[in-house]
Amino acid sequence: MTTRRNRLARGAGLMALAALGFGYSQAALAQTQTPGENGGEVQLAQATDRVVVFGRATALAGEAQSASEGVVGYADFETRPLLRPGELAEVIPGMIAAQHSQGGKANQYYLRGFNLDHGTDFSASFDGVPLNLRSHPHMNGYLDINFMIPEAVRTVEYRKGAHYADTGDFSIAASARFNTYDVVEDGFAEVAAETHGVYRLLTVNSESLGAGNVLYALDYSWGTGHFDRSAHLKKGSGLIKYTQELSNGAKLTIEGVGYDNSWFATDQMPQRAVDQGIIGRFGTLDPTLGGETHRYIATGILDWGQTRVQAYVQNYSLDLYGNPTFYLADPVNGDQFVQLDRRWSYGGNARHERDLGFGPGGSTLELGADVHYDDISQTALRPTVNRTPIGTIRDDSVGELQADLFAALTTHWTDRFRTTLGVRGDYYAYDVESSLAANSGDGSDALVTPKLSAAYAVSDDLELYAAYGRGFHSNDAAGATLTIDPATGLAADSVDLLVEGDAAEAGFRYEPSPNFNFSMAYFTLWLDSELIFVGDAGTSEPSDATHRQGVEASAFWRPREWLVFDASAAWSDAKFRDVPANAERIPNSLEFVAGGGATLILNRGLTASMRVRHFSSAPLIEDDSVRSDPATVVNLGVSQDIGRFTFGLDVLNLFDAKDNEISYFYESQLAGEAAPVEDIHFHPFEERGFRFLARMRF
Secondary structure: OHHHHHHHHHHHHHHHHHHHHHHHHHHOOOOEOOOOOOOOOOEEEEEOOEEEEEHHHOOOOOOOOOOOOEEEEHHHHHOOOOOOHHHHHHHOOOOEEEOOOOOOOOOEEEEOOEEOOOOOOEEEEEOOEEOOEOOOOOEOOEOOOOOOOHHHEEEEEEEEOOOOOOOOOOOOOEEEEEEEOOOOOOOEEEEEEEOOOEEEEEEEEEEEEOOEEEEEEEEEEEEOOOOOOOOOEEEEEEEEEEEEEOOOOOEEEEEEEEEEEEEEOOOOEEHHHHHOOOOOOOOOOOOOOEEEEEEEEEEEEEEOEOEEEEEEEEEEEEEEEEOOOEOOOOOOOOOOEEEEEEEEEEEEEEEEEEEEOOOOOOEEEEEEEEEEEEEEEEEEEEEEEOOEEOOOOEEEEEEEEEEEEEEEEEEEOOOOEEEEEEEEEEEEEEEEEOOOHHHOEEEEEEEEEEEEEEEEEOOOOEEEEEEEEEEEEEOOHHHHOOOEOOOOOOEOOOOOOEEEEEEEEEEEEEEEEOOEEEEEEEEEEEEOOOOEEEOOOOEEEOOOOEEEEEEEEEEEEEEEOOEEEEEEEEEEEEEEOOOOHHHOEOOOOOOEEEEEEEEEEOHHHEEEEEEEEEEOOOEOOOOOOOEOOOEEEEEEEEEEEEOOEEEEEEEEOOOOOOOEEEEEEEEEEOOOOOOOEEEEEEEEOOOOEEEEEEEEEO
16 A cells, blocks of 8 residues: 555645646736735725724625625734634634634534534635645544634635635635735734733734845743643744745745644533532543644745745644543543544645636636645544553554646626636545554545526625535545444444535625625525544444525624724524434534624724624434523723733623533443433533733834
């Protein structure tokens, strides 16, 4: 199998060269232009002596393919009190980014009736580098954005649905692009302290360097946290980015990212342990949970405006300790395990846009290619006691190649009506070398997916949309070669490598002024299967085909220069198909989500922001006999500029809500229990806490 692995690696290299060559060959056709930073326009307004950029005010009518896409600028979350970087995903209307393990584990994402777990149907990129991790030992598509430094993020571009030709794997529910600054207006250094014993040091700045500019950001957090078990958090993130305008009209970007994190976690705990007084609400039954992780990224980009090429390399590792069932499987040693991932990833992409004469109002053709290769030297699951391995359930190495080509043609049939017709082809090849020989193997798969969207401008203020697309998500390559359950030794079913689904939506966008916009969309989604490979068990877990539908709405309103409101709400219905009526509910599918806030930017440098997040009760098992409780949390942030200094106060969980951030229902067994017990396992919102910060601008 080493030979097959080498062939995959060589194939990845050839595909990367082909993708880059495609981009360079198109460069000569590109018009010379200097694009706006990260593309798009934003609303600018003067508040005191600073320019405030609200991405939500960006006019998208005439450009968007649907009512459910948008842009969020830094000012939209500059004053937003964030408990953790993963909550950046919540700037996407209808998105919930929960957490049940603190510190360094990827968030649990919820959107459009999906429990997206840690990223299965939600994809993200960081300055063009894809972040979802294939064949990850915890969950395929694992999406950890805790490495990001929010203050360095300039815009978040989000799109929902499967009708975009340039988004493929993990994008049926949504995709997001996190774009960083090239240059910041004011560099600064900041120190922050929370009453629960977490501290943070941060600096972001940019300087001229030769013919270009260099931006750097450094972020270090440490402390105990407010759970009974100290988190012993030690988290560092760094970003350095060089940009230069070249003489041929191109823009050069060279960027490096570094992230290292270690932590102890209070994971989800059984309700009965709290009711019986074994632990408190913020206690733990296993004080050695948590993990260590690092991520290093290097990337280079050449952008001619209409043509863009990128290459990147990434190194990643994770040691993640979990114990959701305690003494269910092993009454003597307990059920703690560690999931290990060691990988290098290589990739490249190219994009080219070209104006065509086709159609009465003209047309634009976008062409693109991507290639990505994961060289995973270890993806493993081992039982442990107090973080010490006592055996091996699975210990695999995987080589996985993904490559795609896509094209999208946007035609303006009149000055009010336009369509976008797209097609996408994806190819996957994999080679698995397992510690259990029967689970080793290799293979490949491919698919072609169509995309279509239409937009009609009823007036200059109102635009209508309709869209359809076929999408997919990949499954773990180790699940595709699986024949024997590594935990039990019994025969097991393999999973399909690629699982397809259809998505459609219709909606409208109303933009009567730069200070107000409102959008609404109805969506419907069909997935052929939600068969997944479950890293916690080292085997596959089947589920039936599903259907989801719902309505989303979002609004932005700036009635005064100093006052901004935004709000969003989403209703969804998620059910299994072709199953009895008493077994059709999809566990953890949130039925209603709402969020919103108000921001004041007053004279003399006073800024305040209040945010509310609510999600409804949800079924926890298929017959809907057990449900989670609804939850609402409110955060408040206030800051005051005094000369070069800013002093701030965040109040997290302002009303000290006793709600749960996440709830599951399953069997577990505690020490001393004679048999397993079905119970709700929950992770609470953190108690009300205060964060004080001081910032000095350079």
